[in-house]
Amino acid sequence: MESTGVLLRALGAGKLNATLIEMYGESALQFQLQRYNNLLLRMEKYGNDPRCVVVSTPGRTELGGNHTDHNNGVVLAAGIHFDCLAVATPTDSSLVHLRSEGFSAEIEVDLAELDMKSGEEGTSTALVRGVLAGFQSRGWPIGGFDACVAGDVPMGAGLSSSAAFEVCVGQILNQLFNDGARTPLELAEVGREAENTYFGKPCGFMDQIACAAQGILSIDFETPERPQVKEVDFDFAETDYQLMVVDTGGSHADLTSEYAAITVEMGQAAQVLGREKARGLTLEQVMDAAPEIRREAGDRALLRLIHFVEENKRAERQAAALKAGDMRFFLHLVKQSGDSSWRLLQNCVSTKRFLEQGIPVALTLTERFLEGEGAWRMQGGGFAGTIQAYVPKSRVGAYMAYMENVFGRRSVLPLRIRKPGHERLRLYADSARYPGQQ
Secondary structure, eight states, X not given: OEEHHHHHHHHHTTTTHHHHHHHHOGGGHHHHHHHHHHHHHHHHHHHTSOEEEEEEEEEEEEEEOTTOGGGTOEEEEEEEXXXXXXXXXXXXXXXXXXXXXXXXXXXXXXXXXXXXXXXOTTSHHHHHHHHHHHHHHTTXXXXXXXXXXXXXXXXXXXXXHHHHHHHHHHHHHXXXXXXXXXXXXXXXXXXXXXIIIIIOOOOOSHHHHHHHHOSEEEEEOSSTTSOEEEEEOOOGGGSSEEEEEEEOOOOOTTOHHHHHHHHHHHHHHHHHTTOSSSTTOOXXXXXXXXXXXXXXXXXXXXXXXXXXXXXXXXXXXXXXXHHTTOHHHHHHHHHHHHHHIIIIIOOSSOSSSTTOOHHHHHHHHHHHHHTTSSEEEEOSSOSSSEEEEEEEGGGHHHHHHHHHHHHOTTOEEEOOBOOSSOSBOOOOOOTTTSTTOO
C-alpha cells in the first residue's frame, strides 16, 4: 500500500496519466486527475497521510439480451468508464466508516452487528452491512476501515450505480484483507446477495457480474448460480460509431410488478410446453404450441416467450459478430433487439402510466435522426429509463443537441467501454523518489 501523500505526488508528476487515460479516455484526463486528487486530499485529512488502497468499480451497460437472464438465458454486457471510486485504509477498530462525496452523512457499521436491521432497507448502509456479512458468512477475512468514496455513475440512468457501489465495497475488503484473492464472480455474488436481502431489491445477477469482471462480457445463465462468463475482445473506440445512452427521465417508482410480470408470463408460457424456464425452447416448438399458449397463458405471454427465444439467440450472435469484427451485422442485430423489446416484450410503456412514453419518444426521435445509420434499442428493465444508440462519430454533437432539446441537459451520455484490469490503482514508482513507499 502507498500513502496518500505518495499517491498525490505521483499524480502531480504525471505517473498515473497513462493508467487514467486507459480507464477514462484522453479527453477526461484533467477531470480525472482533479477527481483523484480531491479524493486523496479528503482521505489524507481524515487519516493523517495513511497507507491506503485506491479501488475503482465501473457501472455497466447492457449490449444485448433484454430480459433473458431471469429465464436462464444469455446476455451481452460491458463495464463502462463511469465508476465508483474509493480510497480506503485499514484501522485497528471494529468499525467501518464510509464518507461519500456530496453527502454529509457518514455510513458507519460495526463488525459486531452484521445482522439485518429493521428499517434499514433501501439504504446505502444496508448495502455495506450486507457486503460485510457476505464476506463473514463465507469465512473470508474482514476488518475495520475508513474510506472516502466518489461515485460518478449516474443514478437512474440504467447504468447500475448500486451494483457498482456494492462491488466497490467488496473490492475494498478484497484488497485490504484478502490479498486480492476474491474473484469477480465471488464479489458479484456477495453484491447481489446484499442487494436482494439487506437492501430488499430482487435484482438479477448480470449487473454485479458486469461491474466486477469489466470488459465486454457474454454471460450465459443456463446454470444461474454458476454462470459462464466469457470476455469478448472488441474495441468500440476503433469503430466509426459512438455508443451512447439517453436518459428519458421517467420514474421507476412502482414498476416492480411490471418487471415481475415479464418473468412470470415467460414462465407460464414455458410451462405449457412442460418447462419451468424458457431456456432450451426453439421457435418452432413455441409456434407449434401457439394456440395452447394463448389459451392457457395469454397472448402477451406468447409474445414475450417468442421474444426470449429470439433474443437469447440474438445475444449469442451479437457476441460472435463482435469477435469477428463485424460491426455492420452487430448493429443490424441491435436494431432487431430494439424492435423485439418494443413489439414482443412490450417493456417500452408502463401499463400503469401509459401516457408517459419517454422510451418510445426517444427511440422514434433517434430513428428519425439517424435515418438508417447506426442503431438504437431499449436498454435494461424498461417501462421508464434509458435507450441506447450507436451514433456515427461525425454526428455525435448534433445528436446530443437534438436529444437534449427534448430530454434536458446531460440526458445524453457518451459511453466508453472499460477494459478489465483496473480494479485497483497500483503505483510502481521509484522508492527513492517517493520516500516511504513499500
